[in-house]
Amino acid sequence: MDIVFQQVSYIYQPNSPFEHQALKNLSFSIASGSFVAIVGHTGSGKSTLIQHLNGLLRPTVGELRIGEYQLKANEKLANIKALRRQVGVVFQYPEHQLFEETVEKDIAFGPKNFGIASADIERRIPQVMKAVNLPLDLLKRSPFELSGGQMRRVAIAGVLALEPTLLVLDEPTAGLDPKGQLEIMDMFAALHKQKGLTTVLVTHNMEDALKYADHVIILENGTKYLEGKPEDIFIEKEKLESVQLDLPEEIQFLQTFQQRFGLSIPYRGQSITELAHEIKQRLEGMNQNE
Amino acid sequence: MSSKIIIGQYVPSNSVIHRLDPRVKLVTVFLFVIFVFFANNTLSYGWLSVFAITSALLTKINLKYIIRGLTPIWFLVIFTFLLHLFVTHEGQILFQIFGLPIYSGALIQGGAISLRFFLLILMTSLMTLTTTPIEITDAIELLLHPLKKIKFPVHELALMMSISLRFIPTLMQETEKISKAQASRGVDFKTGPLKERIQAVVPLLIPLFVGAFKRAEELAMAMEARGYQGGEGRTKLRELSIRRLDWSAMLVFLVVIIGLFLFRQ
Numbered sequence: 014m015d016i017v018f019q020q021v022s023y024i025y026q027p028n029s030p031f032e033h034q035a036l037k038n039l040s041f042s043i044a045s046g047s048f049v050a051i052v053g054h055t056g057s058g059k060s061t062l063i064q065h066l067n068g069l070l071r072p073t074v075g076e077l078r079i080g081e082y083q084l085k086a087n088e089k090l091a092n093i094k095a096l097r098r099q100v101g102v103v104f105q106y107p108e109h110q111l112f113e114e115t116v117e118k119d120i121a122f123g124p125k126n127f128g129i130a131s132a133d134i135e136r137r138i139p140q141v142m143k144a145v146n147l148p149l150d151l152l153k154r155s156p157f158e159l160s161g162g163q164m165r166r167v168a169i170a171g172v173l174a175l176e177p178t179l180l181v182l183d184e185p186t187a188g189l190d191p192k193g194q195l196e197i198m199d200m201f202a203a204l205h206k207q208k209g210l211t212t213v214l215v216t217h218n219m220e221d222a223l224k225y226a227d228h229v230i231i232l233e234n235g236t237k238y239l240e241g242k243p244e245d246i247f248i249e250k251e252k253l254e255s256v257q258l259d260l261p262e263e264i265q266f267l268q269t270f271q272q273r274f275g276l277s278i279p280y281r282g283q284s285i286t287e288l289a290h291e292i293k294q295r296l297e298g299m300n301q302n303e
Numbered sequence: 304m305s306s307k308i309i310i311g312q313y314v315p316s317n318s319v320i321h322r323l324d325p326r327v328k329l330v331t332v333f334l335f336v337i338f339v340f341f342a343n344n345t346l347s348y349g350w351l352s353v354f355a356i357t358s359a360l361l362t363k364i365n366l367k368y369i370i371r372g373l374t375p376i377w378f379l380v381i382f383t384f385l386l387h388l389f390v391t392h393e394g395q396i397l398f399q400i401f402g403l404p405i406y407s408g409a410l411i412q413g414g415a416i417s418l419r420f421f422l423l424i425l426m427t428s429l430m431t432l433t434t435t436p437i438e439i440t441d442a443i444e445l446l447l448h449p450l451k452k453i454k455f456p457v458h459e460l461a462l463m464m465s466i467s468l469r470f471i472p473t474l475m476q477e478t479e480k481i482s483k484a485q486a487s488r489g490v491d492f493k494t495g496p497l498k499e500r501i502q503a504v505v506p507l508l509i510p511l512f513v514g515a516f517k518r519a520e521e522l523a524m525a526m527e528a529r530g531y532q533g534g535e536g537r538t539k540l541r542e543l544s545i546r547r548l549d550w551s552a553m554l555v556f557l558v559v560i561i562g563l564f565l566f567r568q
Contacts, residue, residue, distance in 0.1 A: 028367075028368070029368055030314050030364065030365065030368060064483065067487055069483050069486060069487065094489065094491070097486070097487060097489060098489065100487070101487075102484075102487040104480070104483070104484050104487075107484065109477075109480070109481060109484070109510055109514060110481055110484040110485060110488070110506075110510055111510065112505070112506045112509035112510050112513075122488060122506070123488035123489055125489075126488060126489030126490055126491075127489045157513065171488065172487075172488070175488070175489075
């Protein structure tokens with residue numbers, strides 16, 4: 014599903030001493046099938062933005078379009094449930110939303126609410142359990158008996174069971190150990206490719222944004238600060254530092270490397286192993302030239 | 304939706320009223336609640352209204368915000384007024400509505416009772432608007448201190464109060480967060496038949512309770528780890544003290560009370 018924001022503003026608690034404008038005149042568009050990272054400092058409006066994507070919030074001013082659904086200021090969307098059926102949202106710490114007696118029932122909860130036939134739900138449950146890398150014998154257990162990491166996976170499975178076309182992820186790896194973070198992110202990347210999803214990832218982790226996204230939007234104070242391809246965005250050191258964002262480790266390394274040794278290696282999305290290999294080759298090349 | 308109700312809400316500022324000692328505010332509001340019932344004519348009601356509205360203005364909080372925040376109370380005020388209007392049969396008949404006679408006494412009494420009600424609510428909300436929950440608990444603890452002599456657990460009571468007050472906003476946030484997560488999974492809290500809407504509360508309540516219990520356990524553990532052992536020998540970071548401002552406020556309130564007894568019949 015493609016997403017178009019047209020001059021969207023959102024104000025919390027208007028006309029009160031707590032009035033706060035979270036989004037200011039925000040416009041951007043996301044093509045269907047892309048993997049977009051939304052990056053920004055705390056309080057830059059990321060969470061407010063993603064709550065617009067399934068109509069939890071409506072813009073105070075402006076309008077947006079998600080696929081065929083239009084969300085306008087002061088106008089309720091009649092078929093909001095149809096929109097939510099297509100947009101899967103994994104909130105921060107999604108394990109807090111678990112409530113059913115068994116893992117199986119909790120995963121089935123979402124699809125059931127959207128009126129999906131029980132035969133279809135039974136087909137989906139083992140699929141999503143496999144996707145989040147959980148053994149099927151957990152299905153009859155209570156979600157509250159599981160470890161934190163397992164609970165997170167069950168909650169994510171519950172969202173995936175909706176078989177959304179737009180997947181929205183709000184810091185899905187916060188609080189997980191490094192191995193768990195890598196597993197979960199790789200899983201989302203694989204799903205994105207397999208099912209041709211549109212994925213919106215909110216993250217603090219620049220390395221993740223660089224590694225997985227094909228488009229990056231940087232928010233600052235509710236407005237769009239930078240937008241573009243990750244390779245182009247993440248070399249703008251000064252611009253990023255002025256909004257308290259770091260460069261991804263790989264690019265930081267390459268820039269320091271160039272300063273110290275005068276050897277420029279352009280970043281084209283190489284992995285760390287590939288980079289090491291490339292540096293080795295270049296150094297060997299220099300030795301032979303001497 | 305919940306953001307429109309201001310009962311129990313604290314609005315930070317540095318007005319005169321904000322800076323008053325919480326004990327003074329607490330006792331003043333308590334006495335005001337009692338003395339409102341002594342007003343019995345236009346002049347005495349007017350006198351108390353002037354006091355209440357001046358206090359409201361002194362808080363420097365937008366008056367519109369306060370009035371709008373009391374919306375749920377307006378319903379009660381109007382209901383009380385109407386009840387008195389139709390039930391009281393004193394004075395002369397002024398006119399008739401739908402064949403029901405309206406007496407002049409009813410109009411006066413209805414007006415007086417609703418005004419009294421409004422003043423009560425206004426003053427008590429002014430206190431919570433300008434005093435942090437911690438200040439209120441501190442004030443209560445100090446005011447109840449003499450009861451320690453009869454072995455009344457004052458400190459424990461104050462601690463229980465401050466813990467529950469502290470966690471109200473946290474639980475509100477948690478409620479909002481979970482209801483949004485469940486709404487994204489297709490739960491409909493706002494439309495549909497009543498039975499379904501009641502069922503929709505279950506996926507909200509269970510995670511909320513689980514979270515609250517977990518939090519309570521963590522808090523107890525953290526308190527124990529830091530060697531908490533009740534009020535014995537405990538000192539305070541913020542000592543409350545009665546300053547010149549507080550004495551003047553008490554003096555003003557005394558004048559208000561004396562005025563009230565001069566003006567009433």
